[in-house]
Amino acid sequence: MSEKRHTLSVLVENTPGALARIAGLFSGRGFNIDSLCVAETLDPTLSHLTLVTHGDDQIIEQIIKQLRRLVDVYKVVNVTEEGEYVEREMALIKVRAEKENREEIFRICEIFRCKIVDVSPRSYVVEVTGDKNKLEAVIELLKPMGIKEIVRTGTIAMKREKKST
Amino acid sequence: MTGAKMIVEALKKEGVEVIFGYPGGAVIDIYDELYKTPEIKHVLVRHEQGAAHAADGYARSTGKVGVALVTSGPGATNTVTGIATAYMDSIPIVVLTGQVPTKLIGNDAFQEVDITGITRPITKHNFLVKKIEDLPKILKAAFYIAKTGRPGPVLVDLPKDIQQAKGEFNYPEEIKLRSYNPVYEPHIKQIEKAYTLLEQAERPVLMLGGGVIASNASEEAVKLAEKLNLPVVMTLMGLGAFPGEHYQALGMLGMHGTYYANMAVANCDVLLAVGARFDDRVTGKVDAFAPGAKIIHIDIDPTSIQKNVKVDVPIVADCKRALTRLLEVTKLVGRPKKYWKERFKDWWEQIDIWKKRYPLSYKEDPNYIKPQFVIEKLYELTKGEAIVATEVGQNQMWTALFYKFKYPRTLITSGGLGTMGFGFPASIGAQMGNPEKLVIDIAGDGSIQMNIQELATAMEQKLPIKIIILNNGYLGMVRQWQELFYGKRYSAVKFNVLPDFVKLAEAYGAVGIRITRPEEVEPTLKKILSMNTLVILDVHIAPEEGVFPMVPAGKATTEMILV
Numbered sequence: 001m002s003e004k005r006h007t008l009s010v011l012v013e014n015t016p017g018a019l020a021r022i023a024g025l026f027s028g029r030g031f032n033i034d035s036l037c038v039a040e041t042l043d044p045t046l047s048h049l050t051l052v053t054h055g056d057d058q059i060i061e062q063i064i065k066q067l068r069r070l071v072d073v074y075k076v077v078n079v080t081e082e083g084e085y086v087e088r089e090m091a092l093i094k095v096r097a098e099k100e101n102r103e104e105i106f107r108i109c110e111i112f113r114c115k116i117v118d119v120s121p122r123s124y125v126v127e128v129t130g131d132k133n134k135l136e137a138v139i140e141l142l143k144p145m146g147i148k149e150i151v152r153t154g155t156i157a158m159k160r161e162k163k164s165t
Numbered sequence: 166m167t168g169a170k171m172i173v174e175a176l177k178k179e180g181v182e183v184i185f186g187y188p189g190g191a192v193i194d195i196y197d198e199l200y201k202t203p204e205i206k207h208v209l210v211r212h213e214q215g216a217a218h219a220a221d222g223y224a225r226s227t228g229k230v231g232v233a234l235v236t237s238g239p240g241a242t243n244t245v246t247g248i249a250t251a252y253m254d255s256i257p258i259v260v261l262t263g264q265v266p267t268k269l270i271g272n273d274a275f276q277e278v279d280i281t282g283i284t285r286p287i288t289k290h291n292f293l294v295k296k297i298e299d300l301p302k303i304l305k306a307a308f309y310i311a312k313t314g315r316p317g318p319v320l321v322d323l324p325k326d327i328q329q330a331k332g333e334f335n336y337p338e339e340i341k342l343r344s345y346n347p348v349y350e351p352h353i354k355q356i357e358k359a360y361t362l363l364e365q366a367e368r369p370v371l372m373l374g375g376g377v378i379a380s381n382a383s384e385e386a387v388k389l390a391e392k393l394n395l396p397v398v399m400t401l402m403g404l405g406a407f408p409g410e411h412y413q414a415l416g417m418l419g420m421h422g423t424y425y426a427n428m429a430v431a432n433c434d435v436l437l438a439v440g441a442r443f444d445d446r447v448t449g450k451v452d453a454f455a456p457g458a459k460i461i462h463i464d465i466d467p468t469s470i471q472k473n474v475k476v477d478v479p480i481v482a483d484c485k486r487a488l489t490r491l492l493e494v495t496k497l498v499g500r501p502k503k504y505w506k507e508r509f510k511d512w513w514e515q516i517d518i519w520k521k522r523y524p525l526s527y528k529e530d531p532n533y534i535k536p537q538f539v540i541e542k543l544y545e546l547t548k549g550e551a552i553v554a555t556e557v558g559q560n561q562m563w564t565a566l567f568y569k570f571k572y573p574r575t576l577i578t579s580g581g582l583g584t585m586g587f588g589f590p591a592s593i594g595a596q597m598g599n600p601e602k603l604v605i606d607i608a609g610d611g612s613i614q615m616n617i618q619e620l621a622t623a624m625e626q627k628l629p630i631k632i633i634i635l636n637n638g639y640l641g642m643v644r645q646w647q648e649l650f651y652g653k654r655y656s657a658v659k660f661n662v663l664p665d666f667v668k669l670a671e672a673y674g675a676v677g678i679r680i681t682r683p684e685e686v687e688p689t690l691k692k693i694l695s696m697n698t699l700v701i702l703d704v705h706i707a708p709e710e711g712v713f714p715m716v717p718a719g720k721a722t723t724e725m726i727l728v
Contacts, residue, residue: 017281017282017291017293020282020285025286028286062471062472065467065468066468069467071342071344071345072290072344
């Protein structure tokens with residue numbers, strides 16, 4: 001069976017220990033976490049968690065079942081299997097901005113619709129939002145200028161509404 | 166009302182009659198309330214591990230929730246093995262631990278430990294109470310979670326200031342948790358599919374696990390097996406779910422299963438597994454497990470299904486309800502018993518050949534007491550009416566094979582975790598829950614020493630438990646592996662010093678008897694079974710006796726080493 005990347009959307013009770021329980025489940029049972037994003041929802045008693053993992057069908061089935069078994073987990077959706085969805089990730093990239101390559105950085109930012117959110121005499125901080133591929137592309141292009149630091153958020157995802165009326 | 170009083174009131178509301186515990190600084194307030202509450206019997210153990218196992222043995226033997234109460238820090242960590250044991254076997258217990266005051270949590274205070282952190286992977290759920298307002302609801306939830314769905318241990322950590330705080334005690338009559346909704350009713354389409362598979366079967370097998378006992382579904386399992394003329398195999402945790410001496414019972418399957426149970430499973434074309442989780446000790450090499458069979462799997466826990474073996478008809482449901490529905494469908498179709506008798510006649514002929522070829526047996530020896538003989542005699546003399554706890558290792562397997570458990574909840578054994586030192590404290594819990602019954606602990610000379618301190622607890626409670634030590638002076642199961650697979654290199658399995666178990670019994674005020682000759686077995690067993698006191702019977706058995714049949718780890722279950 002082939003391994004595939006899956007994005008899971010998980011609603012959990014906003015209680016201390018809930019996140020530790022989920023992280024512990026993954027490490028204890030040898031599942032992978034590629035990225036994890038957690039934040040409150042409109043209902044402050046629930047937290048939303050977007051989790052990217054990979055594995056074959058049997059492993060993904062186990063991961064979802066094991067998550068649902070946790071007393072604190074309210075809902076698990078495998079976004080990857082639910083049709084069309086939007087995925088976003090954000091990165092802050094501190095890149096060396098010497099005179100000779102400032103133009104180039106501007107150009108890249110324009111093409112990829114990035115923002116420059118901090119400017120210092122020798123470096124810029126670039127904010128980029130998009131899916132994983134876009135982020136990778138921007139990072140690849142900025143590398144030659146000299147990247148000093150990168151911070152990434154991990155993926156968040158949302159199902160698209162049906163287009164037909 | 167103080168938090169401590171709320172805790173005791175909650176125990177009363179939950180119908181708790183007995184708890185097992187050990188006091189300490191962080192639970193003095195609760196003990197002060199217990200002092201004023203004679204309705205709740207407190208059993209003072211000698212080590213907190215004993216409290217957890219005793220609560221577990223109480224739960225296994227009665228079907229009620231077992232309760233343990235211990236202090237913070239080391240008191241709490243000492244229960245960890247007991248909690249893990251209950252978790253692996255899905256036993257409903259509630260463990261109440263004291264904790265340092267909330268403002269000291271995280272300070273490395275005296276006797277502070279993060280017990281909710283430590284027990285997170287071995288509890289069904291756990292709670293740290295941070296506000297007195299939450300206390301009643303959390304206690305209600307703890308009992309509710311422990312006993313519903315797939316049962317399991319729940320731990321509630323109780324900081325000292327919460328026990329002393331005052332609040333209003335509104336104990337909810339019922340509780341609903343939005344994120345926890347166990348499924349009990351099976352999908353009827355799946356039940357119909359299961360029935361159709363059984364109709365098409367030529368060589369069916371019914372496999373019963375601990376879930377049948379947990380859901381009190383033995384009656385339904387027997388009805389279905391008898392109606393459809395199904396051969397029945399049981400996992401270690403399932404023993405007692407179906408009467409061991411019934412002509413359709415093939416005994417235990419797996420690593421130390423009977424020849425005919427393993428052959429039947431390996432050759433069946435439909436396997437109906439109920440409340441079992443296909444643990445490696447059951448399946449052996451997974452690819453060779455029931456290779457030609459369509460598998461129907463009934464379990465209340467969806468994670469158990471498709472975890473280890475591929476299942477054709479998954480049924481997520483309470484075992485009792487699923488079997489009830491399956492019986493209803495069977496009745497609706499209305500084939501007579503005679504039809505099923507005829508239908509599986511050839512299959513039964515084959516099974517009878519296997520049974521005759523390698524019946525469960527052992528070699529007799531006039532010079533040595535054979536452990537299997539002890540268990541056989543014990544079964545005969547107790548007529549299968551005793552509650553039998555075991556330790557872990559050879560003693561456990563000999564008991565599983567040679568004591569033909571008649572009723573559910575009469576075998577008390579650590580199946581999943583395999584905890585040495587479990588049997589004796591568990592039998593204390595079983596005896597507390599079943600004062601009128603005969604309770605026996607089958608032990609090894611290794612295991613019994615792991616919680617021997619509980620002799621004082623049992624004597625204090627005047628419990629007439631019979632401890633039968635199958636004493637071979639070895640850690641016998643490891644020795645057996647070393648003999649078979651490690652070139653007889655007996656590394657660290659020989660006890661050069663063993664206590665004199667007779668004197669040890671006497672030191673605690675109990676009766677101790679030693680036997681070394683086969684002819685002493687029957688009269689001595691008769692004698693101790695009639696005594697109304699705690700007895701340690703130290704039986705010196707053939708030192709290098711093995712447990713057979715045996716499937717070497719990782720091999721197919723048909724590759725058995727026989728006697």
